[in-house]
Amino acid sequence: MQAIADKQGVKRYIISLTVNGDEYSPVIKGNTLLVNLLRDGLDLTGTKKGCELGDCGSCTVLMDGKPVDACLVLALEADGCEIITIEGVAQHGELDRLQRSFIDNAAIQCGYCTPGMILSAKALLARNPHPTEPEVRAAIAGNLCRCTGYVNIVKAVLDAAEVTA
Amino acid sequence: MSQPTPAGLKSSARTYTHPGLPEPADKDYAVIGKSKPKIDAREKVTGQARYTADLKFPNMLYGKILTSPHAHARILSIDTSEAEKIPGVKAVITHKDVPTLKYGISPARWDENIFCIETVKFVGDKVAAVACIDEETCYKALKAIKVEYEVLPAVLDPLHAMDEDAPQIHPEYPLNKNTEIHQNFGDVDEAFRQADYVRTDMFVGNRTYQAPMEPHTATSIWQGGKLTVYSSTQSPHYFQYYIAREFGLPMGDVRVIKTYVGGGFGGKLEPTGLEFAGAVLARLTGRPVKMFYDRAEMFAHNRGRHRQYMKLTTGVNADGRILGVHADFIMDGGAYTSLGIATAYYAGAMLTLTYDFENYRFDMNRVYTNLPACGAQRGHGAPQPRYAFEAHLDNIAKDLDIDPLEIRLRNARKPNTITPNEFVVNSCEMVACLEQARDISGWADKKGKLPAGRGIGVATGSFVSGAGYPIYRTDLPHAAAMIKVAEDGTAATLYTGATDIGQGSDTVLCQMAAEAMGYTYEQMKIVAADTETTPHDFGAYASRQTLMSGAAVKEAGDEVRKQLLEMAGEMVDLPPERLSVRLGRISAKDNPEITLTFEEAARTFFVQKGPLMGRGSYAPPKLGGKHKGAPVGTSPAYSFAAQVSEVEIDEETGEVAVLDVWDVHDCGQVINPALLHAQVHGALYMGMGESIWEEVRFDAKGKIQNPTLGEYRLPTALDMPRIHSSLVPSYEIAGPWGVKEVGEGATLPTMGCFRNAIFDAMGISVNSLPLTPEKVWAALREKRKANGEDIWDPMACECFLE
Ligand code: FES
Ligand code: FES
Numbered sequence: 033m034q035a036i037a038d039k040q041g042v043k044r045y046i047i048s049l050t051v052n053g054d055e056y057s058p059v060i061k062g063n064t065l066l067v068n069l070l071r072d073g074l075d076l077t078g079t080k081k082g083c084e085l086g087d088c089g090s091c092t093v094l095m096d097g098k099p100v101d102a103c104l105v106l107a108l109e110a111d112g113c114e115i116i117t118i119e120g121v122a123q124h125g126e127l128d129r130l131q132r133s134f135i136d137n138a139a140i141q142c143g144y145c146t147p148g149m150i151l152s153a154k155a156l157l158a159r160n161p162h163p164t165e166p167e168v169r170a171a172i173a174g175n176l177c178r179c180t181g182y183v184n185i186v187k188a189v190l191d192a193a194e195v196t197a
Numbered sequence: 198m199s200q201p202t203p204a205g206l207k208s209s210a211r212t213y214t215h216p217g218l219p220e221p222a223d224k225d226y227a228v229i230g231k232s233k234p235k236i237d238a239r240e241k242v243t244g245q246a247r248y249t250a251d252l253k254f255p256n257m258l259y260g261k262i263l264t265s266p267h268a269h270a271r272i273l274s275i276d277t278s279e280a281e282k283i284p285g286v287k288a289v290i291t292h293k294d295v296p297t298l299k300y301g302i303s304p305a306r307w308d309e310n311i312f313c314i315e316t317v318k319f320v321g322d323k324v325a326a327v328a329c330i331d332e333e334t335c336y337k338a339l340k341a342i343k344v345e346y347e348v349l350p351a352v353l354d355p356l357h358a359m360d361e362d363a364p365q366i367h368p369e370y371p372l373n374k375n376t377e378i379h380q381n382f383g384d385v386d387e388a389f390r391q392a393d394y395v396r397t398d399m400f401v402g403n404r405t406y407q408a409p410m411e412p413h414t415a416t417s418i419w420q421g422g423k424l425t426v427y428s429s430t431q432s433p434h435y436f437q438y439y440i441a442r443e444f445g446l447p448m449g450d451v452r453v454i455k456t457y458v459g460g461g462f463g464g465k466l467e468p469t470g471l472e473f474a475g476a477v478l479a480r481l482t483g484r485p486v487k488m489f490y491d492r493a494e495m496f497a498h499n500r501g502r503h504r505q506y507m508k509l510t511t512g513v514n515a516d517g518r519i520l521g522v523h524a525d526f527i528m529d530g531g532a533y534t535s536l537g538i539a540t541a542y543y544a545g546a547m548l549t550l551t552y553d554f555e556n557y558r559f560d561m562n563r564v565y566t567n568l569p570a571c572g573a574q575r576g577h578g579a580p581q582p583r584y585a586f587e588a589h590l591d592n593i594a595k596d597l598d599i600d601p602l603e604i605r606l607r608n609a610r611k612p613n614t615i616t617p618n619e620f621v622v623n624s625c626e627m628v629a630c631l632e633q634a635r636d637i638s639g640w641a642d643k644k645g646k647l648p649a650g651r652g653i654g655v656a657t658g659s660f661v662s663g664a665g666y667p668i669y670r671t672d673l674p675h676a677a678a679m680i681k682v683a684e685d686g687t688a689a690t691l692y693t694g695a696t697d698i699g700q701g702s703d704t705v706l707c708q709m710a711a712e713a714m715g716y717t718y719e720q721m722k723i724v725a726a727d728t729e730t731t732p733h734d735f736g737a738y739a740s741r742q743t744l745m746s747g748a749a750v751k752e753a754g755d756e757v758r759k760q761l762l763e764m765a766g767e768m769v770d771l772p773p774e775r776l777s778v779r780l781g782r783i784s785a786k787d788n789p790e791i792t793l794t795f796e797e798a799a800r801t802f803f804v805q806k807g808p809l810m811g812r813g814s815y816a817p818p819k820l821g822g823k824h825k826g827a828p829v830g831t832s833p834a835y836s837f838a839a840q841v842s843e844v845e846i847d848e849e850t851g852e853v854a855v856l857d858v859w860d861v862h863d864c865g866q867v868i869n870p871a872l873l874h875a876q877v878h879g880a881l882y883m884g885m886g887e888s889i890w891e892e893v894r895f896d897a898k899g900k901i902q903n904p905t906l907g908e909y910r911l912p913t914a915l916d917m918p919r920i921h922s923s924l925v926p927s928y929e930i931a932g933p934w935g936v937k938e939v940g941e942g943a944t945l946p947t948m949g950c951f952r953n954a955i956f957d958a959m960g961i962s963v964n965s966l967p968l969t970p971e972k973v974w975a976a977l978r979e980k981r982k983a984n985g986e987d988i989w990d991p992m993a994c995e996c997f998l999e
Contacts, residue, residue, distance in 0.1 A: 077251035078244015080459070082410045083492040087906040090410055118244035131242040135234050138871035141879060142699025143241030144410040144459030150242060169914040176906055178410050178460050179699050181882030182914040184875055 033111060047111035051076065052120025060107045067091045067102035069110075070117060078118035078147050082176070089175030092148035093117045099155040101174070118147035121154065130154055133192035134185070141179035148175045153189045162193055206388055206520060207555040210614035215623045220928040220935065224866075227780050228712040229934060232871035236704045236723060237457070237697070246457045249414040249429045254485040257416070258287055260478050261335040261488070262470050263325040263342050264497065265317035268567040268899030269351035269364060272313060272344060275325060280341035285334040288481045289342065291325045295477050300443055302435065302467035302572075304669045306375065306534040308367055311443070311473040316349065318366055318532035319567050320900045321497025323470045328478040328486050351567035353899050355529035356506065358564035366532065366565040375530045376541040376563035380824060382617035383556030388521025392512025394597060398589045399508050401965035402581030403892040404529065406501035407574050408911060411459020413498070414489040417475035424479075425452045426472055430726075431461040431698055432736025435668060436468045437728045443473060448728075455726035458698040462883065463573035464500050465698065466738050467535065496893065496904035500535050500572030503528040503563070505544060507585040517597055517604040521556035524548055524582065528571075530563045535572035537563050539668070539829050543578030546830030548586055549616040550659035551627055551837060552608040557617045567899050573738065575883055576660065576944040584888075584966060587656035587949025591956055600644060601953060602635050602655050609657075610837075619822030622835055624937065626863035627657065629925040630839040637923060638841035638859040644957070651845050651856075652958025658838045658945025662865075662929070662938035663741030665820035665831030674814040675741070676749040677732035680710055680757050682809040686799030689714065689757070690722040694734025695746035697725060700940050701872040702742045706750050708868055709933065713754025714761070714811075715778030716795055732814075740938030743868060744834060744931070745815050751933040752813025760809060765798040833931035836938045837863040840881075840946035842918070844954040851974025853889060853955060855918040858947075862922070865929035865937035877922040877943040884947025886912045889967050 034046040036059075048057045051074060058073050067084070070076045070093065082090035084103045091102040094116040121128045130150050133139070140146050149172055156163055156171035163171065168189045169182070177185060224230075240246040277289040292312040299307040312323050327338040350364045357363055358373040366373055389395050415428040424446065430436050433453040441451045458465065471488040479486040490498060508525040524545050530537045545559030576583075594604040609627040616622065634655065635641070643653045667675065679692040691710045697703040707721035724730055734746055758778060765783045766773040775786050783798060785791035802809045820831035842858045860877050867873050890910040894902045903909045928935035948966060956962055961976035982988055 071251075075253075076244070077247060080248070080411070081250070082412065082459075083906050085492065085905055085907070087492075088410060118242075122243050127239070127242065134242050135238040138232065138235070138875050140235060140238055140241050141701065141875060142410065142458060142460040143237070143246055144248065144699075146241050147244050169917075173913045173915045176410065176911050176913065178408055178462070178883070178911065179879045180875060181878035181885075181920065182917050183878040183920055184871075186914060 045108060047107060049110050049112065050114045052116060062108060064107040065103055066105040066107050066110050069107040070102060076117050076119050080144055080147060082144065087176070089148045089152065090145055092151045092175060094151055094155055097155065097158065099152045116151070118150060121150060130157070130189070130192045133188040137184045137188035137191060139180060139184040139188035145175055145177040149177065149185055156189070157193055165190060206391060207383060210553045210555065210610065210616065213613050213615050213621050215930045217930040226712055228708050228718050229868045230866070232869055233704060233708055233718050235701055236707055248411055248457045248459055249416060249427050250489060252416055252427055252456065254416065254418060257485040257487055258328040258330060258482055259332050259335055260326055260328040260475055260486045261339055262323050262474055263339045265313065265320060265322040265324055267317060267346055267348050268320050268353065269349040269366070270317050270346035271349060272315060272317065272324070273347055274345045276343040277325065279343065280327065280338040283334065283338055283341060285330040286327060286338045287330065288328045288478050289325065289338065290474065290477055290481065295473065296443055298443055300439055301534050302536050302668060303534050303538045305538055309533050311470065319569050321494070321569055322532065326474040326478060328482050351899055352565070353567060353895065355504065355527060355564050355566050358566055359562065366567060370565060373565040374562060375534060375565050376538045376561070378541060378545065378559060378561040378826060380545065380559040380618065380826065383521065385521040385523050385556045385558040388556040389512040392520045393515040394593070395510060395512040396593050396596065397508065397510040398592055399964060400585035400588060402505040402507065402584070403887065403966040404502060404504040404571065405574065405887045405891045406496055406499060406893055406909065407462035407464035408906060408909065409460030409462055409464060412490050412492060412495050413465065413469055413471055414487065415471040415475050416485055416487040417472065417479040418485040419479050423450045423452065424476055425454065426476065427454050427456055428472060429458045429465055430455050431465045431696055431738055433696065433726050433728045434694060434733060434735055435466065436472060438669065439468050440472055440476065444476065452729040455696055461698040461737060462575045463577065463738065466573060467500065469498055492906065493904040496901050497569055499531065499569035501893065502574040503530060503537065503540055503571040505581045507582055509585055509589045511589060511593060513593055513597070515597070517594065517599045517607050519552055519554040519608050522548065522554055523558045525560045526582070528561065528563045529566050529568065531566055531568045531570035533570035535570040537571060540571070540573060540578035542826045542829035544582050546618055547579035547659065548582050549618050550620065550622070550835055551610055551657040553610045553614065555617050568895060575880065576941045577739065579660065580884070580945050580948060581966065583658055583945045584948035584952060587946065588952045588962065591953045592962065602631060602640055605655060605657060606631050618830070619827060620830060621820065623931055624834065624863065624865060624927050624929040625837055626925045626927045627837045630837055630861040630863050631657070633923060633925055634839040634841045634859050634861040637921060640841060643843065650848060650958060651843065652954045652956070653841060653843045654950050654953030654957055655839065655841045656946035656949035656953060658942055659835050660938055660942035660945060661739050661830065661832035662744040662834040662836060662932065663817065663832055664739040665817050665833070666828040667735055673733055674816040676734045676746040677814040678746065678749040678753040679732055680714065680753045680811040682757060682799045684800065684803045686796035688720050688722055689716060690724055691750065692724050692731045693746055693750060694731045694736070695725055695742045696737040698737050700737065700876060701869065702737065702746065704872060705743055705868040706746060709747050709750045710754045713751045714757045715780070717781050740941045743936050743938065744933070747936055748815035748933045749813040753811035756811035756813065757809060761795065761798050761802065764802040765793050768798060768801060769793060834865065834929045834937045836942040838942050838946055840950045842950045842954050844951060844958060846955060846958050846973060848977060851970035851977060853951070853968060853970070853973060855885065855951060857919045857921065859921045859923065860943055861925060862939060862943065863925050863927040864939040864942070865927050865932055866935035867924065868936060873939050874922040876940045878920055880940060880943030881920055881947055882912060882917065884944045887967060888948040888951045889969065892967050
């Protein structure tokens with residue numbers, strides 16, 4: 033990985049990563065968080081920040097298919113990785129079945145947790161297309177929602193799983 | 198078996214008849230009453246929805262606030278010179294650089310300054326602020342500001358705040374008394390004398406925090422003399438009013454714009470240091486400044502639920518009819534007033550709603566402490582007293598050997614009555630809620646028949662559908678709306694100051710507009726909560742928007758329909774009364790052959806007469822009595838709810854597993870059933886968190902010990918019980934189409950309901966919130982000891998002794 037130092041001697045690194053299918057080679061600092069690279073560097077503000085401590089899951093993105101809290105991942109660690117953010121879930125303007133299901137099940141209130149929830153759920157359905165209700169609850173247990181009591185979110189994920197059945 | 202009323206005492210409520218139009222026979226609605234998808238759903242599932250922190254402006258700076266590390270200290274000096282030298286620091290401000298006018302959301306007690314001048318009053322109090330080229334530089338700059346403090350003794354225990362020798366927090370408010378209330382209705386002493394049974398209980402609530410997922414953010418931009426603030430707010434209007442007041446600006450030169458808001462629950466109702474400091478920093482630097490709190494700063498800013506100490510005394514007849522109640526409370530207000538005067542009044546005022554009694558005394562002291570200020574959290578002041586009263590009532594029921602559901606049915610409020618504190622209740626299906634909760638929960642088969650360790654409990658709640666009076670004195674209507682139909686009639690835009698913070702007001706108001714206009718929901722657009730482009734509305738608090746904003750929207754929609762049908766009448770040569778419009782189709786009432794589309798008539802209207810627009814506004818009637826504090830708790834309408842829950846207790850660990858909750862609500866005509874039940878789910882979730890886990894805790898120096906979502910312990914998807922949300926038919930004469938509130942009411946019964954279920958399961962009373970495993974375990978031990986069981990005491994074991 034190429035590194036350059038600024039006048040104060042602080043190093044910058046050039047990393048390469050794929051975000052929603054597009055390749056980027058941003059220059060970042062060693063302490064740049066993936067969530068800040070996505071939001072500030074690439075203007076992908078669909079990824080939210082609710083705590084920056086790994087508690088809330090608002091910043092969930094898929095890193096090589098696995099859900100991660102982007103506030104706990106250094107941008108450096110994402111070098112060479114494939115990242116999917118909420119902006120990359122709908123394809124050509126067509127909503128993903130999970131997105132549709134969240135709408136149809138009234139699983140959205142303020143919507144702040146929604147991007148993270150959808151990505152956690154997407155990862156679940158990819159590894160387990162027919163989850164049970166406890167499995168759905170476990171998969172989103174790291175995504176806090178203050179509005180919905182999770183009731184309709186769990187329903188939405190189970191419904192979306194049905195569609196693939 | 199009902200007993201006669203004792204002589205000289207009023208025993209049941211005065212009745213009242215609302216002068217409005219009765220419930221319509223034909224309720225064949227085309228748009229309302231249907232579970233339409235949220236109008237903003239697509240934006241929210243695709244990540245397109247932009248919240249305040251997502252906005253970027255050219256040349257924008259980042260700002261942060263420096264806060265106090267001490268609970269109570271005198272500021273001796275502030276030295277910003279080192280911070281100013283750091284490259285990238287564009288401005289550093291302290292109290293010397295900002296207006297010193299005191300502010301606060303409650304006009305009766307303006308007690309906050311933008312930055313502290315002489316003393317800091319809690320850990321987190323605002324001292325200075327910086328604007329820098331990026332976030333990292335902000336933290337460097339904050340570290341470089343040197344503040345010298347003389348630490349002062351602090352008031353951390355609200356029960357000793359009023360002691361003669363307690364440190365004084367605000368010199369203007371002796372004995373740290375912020376709000377003192379003494380209200381008296383009927384004759385409580387006589388009621389207690391005549392009662393067959395009088396009981397007193399003490400309960401303690403918990404300090405909780407709204408914890409919306411989106412942290413507060415505000416971005417301030419000056420364009421010449423005009424200030425624009427983008428903010429995560431529940432009320433652009435109050436922000437505009439208070440920002441204009443602080444800076445001496447005409448309200449027209451302050452524009453507050455709400456973006457998408459990631460939840461509020463009462464915590465985003467008042468402007469914070471972010472708006473005030475940001476405005477000054479933006480003016481000094483001539484650049485947009487984005488200010489934000491991180492999660493720990495959110496907890497420190499607080500404005501969450503007050504901890505209340507609640508003593509209740511109630512006198513009843515032998516058959517459990519309530520004759521009189523005395524509520525004697527103290528609440529920990531924290532360092533400032535916030536919305537706490539209203540909270541203090543609400544705490545007592547709302548106790549009179551669900552049960553019918555005529556003799557009531559309410560005493561309250563809201564005290565200042567050196568802890569973060571408390572304000573309005575979902576249910577505003579009412580949930581903890583409700584928990585206390587419901588627990589107290591179960592104790593009475595047990596003493597008198599009456600079934601808890603039965604004692605509630607005997608006392609349940611009836612429609613068209615007046616409470617002792619002069620609230621007029623029109624619709625009230627309290628009895629139906631209780632009966633339905635009893636039936637769907639299988640109460641009769643479960644009460645007293647559940648296996649060991651299981652229990653079932655019941656509780657009630659009621660809440661306002663909008664406050665009868667605004668927060669500051671003004672004769673502005675409470676809500677206003679405009680609808681503009683597009684030139685070709687293919688769309689209509691609703692302009693409203695109503696504030697969608699996630700609860701779905703944009704959606705239900707568009708449904709209401711379409712219903713009134715005879716249009717389709719799918720063609721509606723909305724512009725909301727921008728003080729410059731949308732007409733005034735007080736915003737999202739006190740569960741007001743469906744009824745109040747809805748009434749304004751209905752009036753605007755009715756006006757569009759009237760003009761449209763007049764135009765259509767001219768076009769088909771019929772008087773407008775003989776035409777009707779539904780879902781965009783205009784037809785003659787007596788001749789289905791004659792039809793016309795909404796678009797055709799709207800387009801012709803525009804060509805001939807100009808823009809087709811409707812306007813509406815809403816002001817509640819004059820409400821309430823004449824006693825001090827009478828306005829708090831007044832409302833055009835009240836929701837009612839009953840909840841039953843079933844719990845299982847692990848005797849070894851004290852852990853409480855909530856298995857099922859049945860919520861039955863009387864919330865009038867429903868506009869969007871899916872969103873309504875979602876409100877119940879969310880309210881219950883918050884109630885459940887507050888019941889069992891959530892509590893902001895402090896160390897011995899007044900510093901928060903758990904300012905993170907994990908340690909504060911927000912419930913996760915794994916913690917939730919099965920929720921059954923159900924409704925009883927109801928129609929509210931004071932609301933458009935008969936609507937009432939739902940969003941806050943469902944938080945009210947939950948805490949008492951769980952406590953009562955635990956009481957039923959184990960015969961133990963946990964008299965303080967939250968109902969943690971430790972407390973349940975300790976209560977179980979006490980009970981076993983009292984029963985003479987020989988119990989090993991781990992604390993007496995030598996290995997635990999020093
Ligand atoms: S912001 Fe990353 S987990 Fe909360
Ligand atoms: S919808 Fe608001 S946090 Fe989940």
